[in-house]
Amino acid sequence: MPLRGRARDGDQTALHEGLGQVKAKKAVVIQSLTSIHFLIAYACSAECDHCFMWGSPRRHSGMTAAQVDGFLDQVVSLGTVTRVCAEGGECFVHYDLLLHFLRGAARRGLSVSALTNASWVRSRAQAEERVAELMAAGLSSLGVSTDEWHRKAIPVERVDTLLEVCAAAGLAANRMETRLEGVMFRGRAAERLAPFAPTRPAGAFTACPHEKLAAPSRLHLDCYGRLHLCQGLCLGAGDSAASCAAYDAAAHPIVRLLLDGGPHALARFAAGRGFDLQAGYADACHLCYRAREFLRADFLDLLGPDEMYGDRPPRCAPHQE
Numbered sequence: 001m002p003l004r005g006r007a008r009d010g011d012q013t014a015l016h017e018g019l020g021q022v023k024a025k026k027a028v029v030i031q032s033l034t035s036i037h038f039l040i041a042y043a044c045s046a047e048c049d050h051c052f053m054w055g056s057p058r059r060h061s062g063m064t065a066a067q068v069d070g071f072l073d074q075v076v077s078l079g080t081v082t083r084v085c086a087e088g089g090e091c092f093v094h095y096d097l098l099l100h101f102l103r104g105a106a107r108r109g110l111s112v113s114a115l116t117n118a119s120w121v122r123s124r125a126q127a128e129e130r131v132a133e134l135m136a137a138g139l140s141s142l143g144v145s146t147d148e149w150h151r152k153a154i155p156v157e158r159v160d161t162l163l164e165v166c167a168a169a170g171l172a173a174n175r176m177e178t179r180l181e182g183v184m185f186r187g188r189a190a191e192r193l194a195p196f197a198p199t200r201p202a203g204a205f206t207a208c209p210h211e212k213l214a215a216p217s218r219l220h221l222d223c224y225g226r227l228h229l230c231q232g233l234c235l236g237a238g239d240s241a242a243s244c245a246a247y248d249a250a251a252h253p254i255v256r257l258l259l260d261g262g263p264h265a266l267a268r269f270a271a272g273r274g275f276d277l278q279a280g281y282a283d284a285c286h287l288c289y290r291a292r293e294f295l296r297a298d299f300l301d302l303l304g305p306d307e308m309y310g311d312r313p314p315r316c317a318p319h320q321e
């Protein structure tokens, strides 16, 4: 099946080859893996300061219907995944593709959920129509984001309306509200919010507090075929589905450092290559993100894509041993 669409050509060629390898293997080594979150679009209807990637209306990269079909087949072939979720960016910016994803996932026997910021809600009648359509397509639950940053772009009344409509229709839905103390300072949040947060010494961050890097139960999959352990930290690039079958946390050059000594160990490794290790960071993710951002040029397969690291290009020249 040719993979066509918005992702870059080189990535797609490699992805196609990688999927072929996985098909041949028909097995996944990550037995803990039970769910895959599809980053349907990097585009978003908002551009929040606390975003842990760099979602924006100015981004246009996202999956095609052909990619969705191919990825869903792969997810099933992995053998351990029972749940998938549609997110982004904002997955409702490509509503027809979202429906295609839901139907395809349901047809393959997968439980399917979605996340949204409710920006698309124009009226109760329209929300009722869409919720009915989404449920018929197979949607089993919906998470709705709203907080002080989302509300700068999206009126909370849209969220309230959507949650009321879901309740009336019998669709499980929950309000997802991030508070400042819950912000993870990576992606745009590292740039926009971390400078105003209190800091702790870099040496305090000796473990990843959020992700099960050695045995993940959930991965994110994007339009480049990258499987993300954490946003911007990948199993591999292009042939990342094949990388999933071969994943060895102890051999992954970034993950093994995070497992050994958390973001501080990663930052010390980066410092050996010229990274300017500051005295204090807002949280573990802030230190991890800054070190990864610095290391990108040396590990482009594992640290990317640009949509996770903003508009600043990786350092120009790869590190020379």
Ligand code: SF4
Pocket (backbone or CB within 6 Å): 184, 186, 207, 208, 209, 210, 211, 230, 231, 233, 258, 263, 284, 285, 286, 288, 289
């Ligand atoms: S940014 Fe680093 S420390 Fe934070 S959750 Fe991701 S891998 Fe863990």
